[in-house]
Amino acid sequence: MSELAATPVTALKGVGAALQEKLARVGLETLQDVLFHLPLRYQDRTRIVPIGALRPGQDAVVEGMVASAEVLMGRRRSLLVRLQDGSGTLSLRFFHFSQAQKDGMARGTLLRCYGEVRPGASGLEIYHPEYRAQDENAPAPVEQTLTPIYPTTEGLTQLRLRQLSAQTLERLGPESLPDWLPPEMAEHYRLGPLADALRYLHRPPPDADLEELAEGRHWAQERLVFEELLTHQLSLQRLRETLRAQRAVPLPAARRLPQLYLDNLGFKPTGAQQRVGREIAHDLAQPEPMLRLVQGDVGAGKTVVAALAALQAIEAGYQVALMAPTEILAEQHFLNFQRWFAALDIEVAWLAGKLKGKARASSLERIAAGAPMVVGTHALFQDEVRFARLALVVIDEQHRFGVQQRLALRQKGVDGRLAPHQLIMTATPIPRTLAMSAYADLDTSVLDELPPGRTPVNTVSVTDSRREEVVERVRAACHEGRQAYWVCTLIEESEELTCQAAETTYEELQLALAELHVGLIHGRMKPAEKAAVMAEFKAGNLQLLVATTVIEVGVDVPNASLMIIENPERLGLAQLHQLRGRVGRGSAVSHCVLLFHPPLSQIGRERLAIMRETNDGFIIAEKDLELRGPGEMLGTRQTGLLQFKVADLMRDAHWLPAVRDAAQELLARWPSHAAPLLERWLRHGQQYGQV
Template sequence: MRSAPHLHLRESADPGLAAVASLPGVGPALEATLARLGILRIQDLWFHLPLRYEDRTRITAIRDLRAADSVQVEGTVEAVEQGFRFRPQLRVVITDDARSMLTLRFFSFRRTQVQQLAPGTRLRCYGQVRYGAHGFEMVHPQYQRVLADGSGVDECLTPVYPTTEGLGQKRLAVLIAKALLQLPPAAQLEQIPAPLLEPLRLQSLRDALLQVHRPAADADVAALLQGIHPSQRRLAFEELLAHHLGMKRLRARIRSHRAPGLAGTGEAQRDLLAALPFKLTGAQQRVAREIARDMSRSEPMLRLVHGDVGSGKTVVAALAALVAIESGFQVALMAPTELLAEQHLRNFRDWFAPLGIEPVWLAGKVQGKARQAAMTALQGPAQLVIGTHALMQDAVAFRKLGLVIIDEQHRFGVHQRLALRDKGADAELVPHQLVLTATPIPRTLAMTAYADLDVSRIDELPPGRSPVTTVAISTARRAEVVDRIRAACGEGRQAYWVCTLIEDSEQLEAQAAETTHAELERTLQGISIGLIHGRMKPAEKQKVMQQFQSGAISVLVATTVIEVGVDVPNASLMIMENAERLGLAQLHQLRGRVGRGSLASSCVLLYQPPLSAMARERLNALRETNDGFEIAEKDLKLRGPGELLGTRQTGRLEFRIANLTRDAAMLAEVQDVAGTMLRKHAGACDRLIARWVGNSARFADA
């Protein structure tokens, strides 16, 4: 197998920049496998850091085991049983000194293995604990035989690395060990200038790398397992610094373009505000002023507006659109789904029709003459276009694009956002960008991952919104929940029943929703029940949504397709099935579909026991608060930044060792060091970004 052309790297005097193929034993096939992990050079192996450690230094008593924990136990084999009824299976029962019992289960095993696990054999096992038919068990644990004198086992803290298909942990660890032999002296490895590093009292980068890859026998095991060891803190600081520098460079690069200065007369804005049946909150007025100030400048606006569900981001975006339109420029609003885009279309038509502005609609389902008419309008009189990914197609051209509004931006890939931004008619000018998200972003996340954007926060809900009462109920009480729906519908109110599945399968989710719909139709006779899922045609989904919004349907059974963009003030009851399977932010998004009017509203989290510790914490957090910003901070602690950010750069932004919650205290120092380095040490900035961000930096111009 020949290696891919992009893997051939120029040799360098810096050992870290040498191609990974220069290591003994790395041929073309392994080189290509490593490339899938972003490992192209020797230094990529140095900075391919452990995800976690397996603690082989202590033994957990079997009676203290908890489901989902990964632990090490020691015990004596009491019984061995082979079964072949459905498929080969080996069950080994061990007991520890307290006579507590644990089952080891193997589905793939050899005859010699069975002989090694004879009754009376002492074993030390490491694996994840789960509930089984006969109590706690481990499936395919790693194990070692303990000799009579207690020898035969290794006590260590074993790094577990991110890997890929065709590359096991042991082989990867061997490669990293070879690469570490080429670490240069400490002074040569550092990229942060000594005068900036010394006041921080951090250890050398070289010592930190050696410690995290090969923890010493006397290392602070507890600190390493918690991610707070001095070596981990040293690496986390540098990683946060590299990402921050990358974002600041990106911001400067985009700001170097020119954009049209948009001001308008303000007349259309005043007419819209006068016609609205509500008054803007103080937060909405503040954010609208920030956007208007940005758009009046000749450098591109890059502003992210985030706020809780129902905080009124759309009307703020409408005010921004009017500024551009009054200035003679066009506006494009892009949403990730047709359902959400169509909701924007209805809102903007209602608001803009009295102003003589008719939005153009462009989505995938717009074909034939209607599509051609839309395309012609964009190069002619159209002032506002609303649509989905269809707006980014090559054939779509604008007469004079001045403002791009992107809703729920984390659902779009970088190239998609670039494609729309680059449709500005004048090659010398780029349009202003306004990004909206209904996922409140924690402050620590805004300081790092969104350092390329100005961030506005709508932190005030409109008056009249009712708080949602949230309860968690076991599926064993499902009948009570159905009775609750019957009572709500009897009072003239409406309800959602949301079906979720842990598998990432639209087909399985659709089947679950169809089954629930049929069950509720049998149980709730006389009540109109609708169904909506991702496998339905757009026209079918739209028809059902219109019936639900008009009140013709009382109960809507849906998948998470209704997470954003559905506004039915009369819906006051939300049932979420299998709630333990969803992340906290998504649970909060779904809950935001109710409580949109003055009716007292409720959310029922139906869960399948037993709950894991993480699921219990998520559900408790949702019960305790309706504040999306509090929930976002909690979600960041529970899940890390990856899922909150969504697709960014060339994939999900996953830090290798930094943790934005745990390491938040470092951010002020990170910003200070970054500012000095950008002013005085440009070359070191480049090398730091390449070391930690790598090739993804070139895709970040969005």
């Protein structure tokens, strides 16, 4: 460990226990932490601006003589100081001040102050400037560098952070902070030395390009961005190696069961399904665990691919577990697999949280005895669940499961030694930039063809003042023999209020559409009630289904061709796209109506425009990433992965291919450099990937 990484902040002058606690709140425990705590922006205090040259909105250093200082009794008591420098007059206004402060502003005092200039009642003013009295005969020199503004917390001032960074910079050298980027690599990617980059970013010279720094394009920032992204890749490569080093059961290519299944399916798989099927079959035949992510837009037929993979394991005499994030989706998978596998005489077991008593005990017994196909929720992870010969795990909607949960699966494998192969499916297309960073431990396959007969969904946005027209549109569609969804979205993140809103909408629509059979489904209903309503809708006994976003994932009713989404501005693009994917599953032309409440925010307008313009999930995912940022897109469980200090996935995406190559080269040629880099950048988050 380097000297600065091993030295606690208490080694700095003026850091006692109270300050140490405040610094720990922003992650500053060692001197190395102080160096990597970089400024958010900078102020230019390197020159004194004549008062006559000041402009509103400018941050500036000014120096002048106090002409007067008086306390004004307006709506708020304030101290008003008039400052003159021969080129003009400026007012300094203080709302919080003491008598001693006023006494220090005697007429004729030379003051140097800094702050934002704004228009006021008596010309230009600065509210609460930072100021200091100067000795007329020997005024203090101005700052020699730009002034950094650091991320901070309550009770931790900018002045204190500057003092600490100044003390730490004095100790910075090649011995105290080794540069772990090999010189050859730094030269190849044209990256400057680490110490120079840190010095520059903490104290940029007066002629620094502030715009370049604000946009993150400066060479000193690029140097740190590269090292941070490289370290992130190393952690994922290490995770991947840990997983790859485990052994798995090699499952030979199957002939009999997949062929029987396809013969009974009634349609031919698309070219994309066949290609991805071959990639999976090849991985399953290897003695190390498969780690494959299958991305497919809504309705691309991921489940068929999963069934073919399952049959390869079952034909070899092993068990398969399929896990989904919600009971409603897990149940749908269970019914599908039960229907498909009944013809092949393969038992399908079911396990979810709601299964209690004898039914649960019987299910656990069947799984332990070797039921070939097991479908359920994350209840499958519980300690009491024992598998006889688990060789493949299929996880639907990976972003709902933490990485830790995924890794915990190896304990469930054959003899608790052989890790099961993992097939992860998502209908939330992951933008390439995110896949290269957040999912670098997985191989990726893409289902980029929709099955024949699928029709693109026409999307329109309508203001809620036209609600009655929309209700009439639902009536017309149902009279033509079609079915419709009416989705009520989250009200201020409260599930209870959303369910109440859905109930109210349900009652209103029952009155308005008295001749139709209307159903209701929401998150507070018991799973059995939800399943019963869905079954009725699927069977065509209900024509309109009022629902909350619980129907977002995986519900398949080909006859439903109209979707109304209320308050779509409350949802992210990925969620809107998922919801829209519930229609357009049959051959009829389908429509999605976004019923919004004006006025819309800028982001709200952009979201609805994108939904109208495209049905392509990957385009939508890229836009969603731009609008929301990576942490939100991956779901809260994954955000720890993306708390970058310097890098920004959107801005720095161009580095990712180079960084991936560099990580492999570093591990091959300079393996001893990996651990110190991980220690430097991921000390707080290094448990990522460790079970």
